[in-house]
Amino acid sequence: MSFQIERGLFSLEFTDHHAILGVPVDAEIKDIRKRYLKIARRLHPDALATETEADKQRASQYLAKLVNPAWERLSQEKERNEYTLLLKLKGQQALRQQESIELGSNLAKQLSTASNPDHFYVTSLKDLANKQYEQLDQTLEITAQISEMNLVYLMRKESSGGLNLGEGRKQAIYTGANLPDSTAGSPSMPQPSMQPSNRMTPPAPSPQTRQQMLVEQYYRRARALFDKGNYAQAILELRDALKVDATNGRCHSLMGIIYLKQNQGTMAKIHFTQALKHNPQDEDAIAGMQRLGQAASPKVNAQRDARATPAAPKSASKAAKPDDKKGGGGLFGLFGKKK
Numbered sequence: 001m002s003f004q005i006e007r008g009l010f011s012l013e014f015t016d017h018h019a020i021l022g023v024p025v026d027a028e029i030k031d032i033r034k035r036y037l038k039i040a041r042r043l044h045p046d047a048l049a050t051e052t053e054a055d056k057q058r059a060s061q062y063l064a065k066l067v068n069p070a071w072e073r074l075s076q077e078k079e080r081n082e083y084t085l086l087l088k089l090k091g092q093q094a095l096r097q098q099e100s101i102e103l104g105s106n107l108a109k110q111l112s113t114a115s116n117p118d119h120f121y122v123t124s125l126k127d128l129a130n131k132q133y134e135q136l137d138q139t140l141e142i143t144a145q146i147s148e149m150n151l152v153y154l155m156r157k158e159s160s161g162g163l164n165l166g167e168g169r170k171q172a173i174y175t176g177a178n179l180p181d182s183t184a185g186s187p188s189m190p191q192p193s194m195q196p197s198n199r200m201t202p203p204a205p206s207p208q209t210r211q212q213m214l215v216e217q218y219y220r221r222a223r224a225l226f227d228k229g230n231y232a233q234a235i236l237e238l239r240d241a242l243k244v245d246a247t248n249g250r251c252h253s254l255m256g257i258i259y260l261k262q263n264q265g266t267m268a269k270i271h272f273t274q275a276l277k278h279n280p281q282d283e284d285a286i287a288g289m290q291r292l293g294q295a296a297s298p299k300v301n302a303q304r305d306a307r308a309t310p311a312a313p314k315s316a317s318k319a320a321k322p323d324d325k326k327g328g329g330g331l332f333g334l335f336g337k338k339k
Contacts, residue, residue: 008108020143025153
């Protein structure tokens with residue numbers, strides 16, 4: 001059974017777990033858990049006694065391949081934090097590419113121009129979620145509509161300064177109250193003093209810094225898995241890293257090494273080539289290409305020659321030549337001993 005969805009956040013090569021569970025992108029864990037349990041009860045075989053065989057099969061597949069994986073990702077704090085950061089990055093990416101984004105649902109189009117997007121988003125999503133797993137042949141279509149709304153909402157939040165919401169603003173969302181003008185004064189809530197403060201507030205990390213931190217976490221986990229010989233899981237971590245930053249040479253290089261260890265030369269060459277494209281001095285990628293019997297580009301060879309120590313006399317060159325098999329730099333060092 002195919003579960004391919006190509007709308008909303010799914011169109012950005014991203015699995016929208018919030019859309020699968022029918023919860024807002026800023027939902028708290030207690031609300032996500034409550035929603036998951038409701039869906040799990042609906043899809044449980046005991047609740048499907050009067051359903052058709054086709055719906056029973058759909059329910060089983062939805063629970064095993066969509067709902068449970070979404071809950072597993074969002075229920076773990078570390079996984080959820082990384083996923084949330086990736087979600088914000090996708091919102092920023094969508095905002096940059098907004099001219100090329102097509103919306104298929106009327107609700108998403110209305111959300112893009114709504115005067116109170118917070119209230120419209122929450123109430124419309126709630127209506128869709130109530131129907132999401134009732135008619136199982138409509139589940140994927142409704143999930144796609146929710147993901148389109150998630151995408152538009154993220155774009156609007158990014159364009160207005162970010163996704164984080166204070167308690168007062170959450171109150172306005174759920175009550176549908178008009179949001180106050182942030183420049184207007186209030187007798188019960190005086191404006192903050194403009195006097196300089198002695199306390200230094202550290203600047204928030206930039207989107208680029210957060211992206212680098214996330215990629216580094218994926219890379220470290222992948223490297224640890226590689227050292228343990230768990231190549232399949234290491235590849236999954238690196239794929240997630242490259243979804244965040246497709247130009248990261250270190251991730252491409254390590255991916256190439258793993259594929260080379262598994263005797264998948266074609267895949268190894270693809271990733272070594274990408275690594276050298278973004279970093280021509282990557283020693284692991286250069287060594288990997290040599291191991292595959294591929295010559296490095298003239299540019300790479302010239303750069304390496306320029307960095308090399310002047311050649312010794314001909315009679316001494318053989319003695320001075322390093323033995324790659326003993327480890328050292330590049331890919332041979334990785335394979336020769338564990339770091």
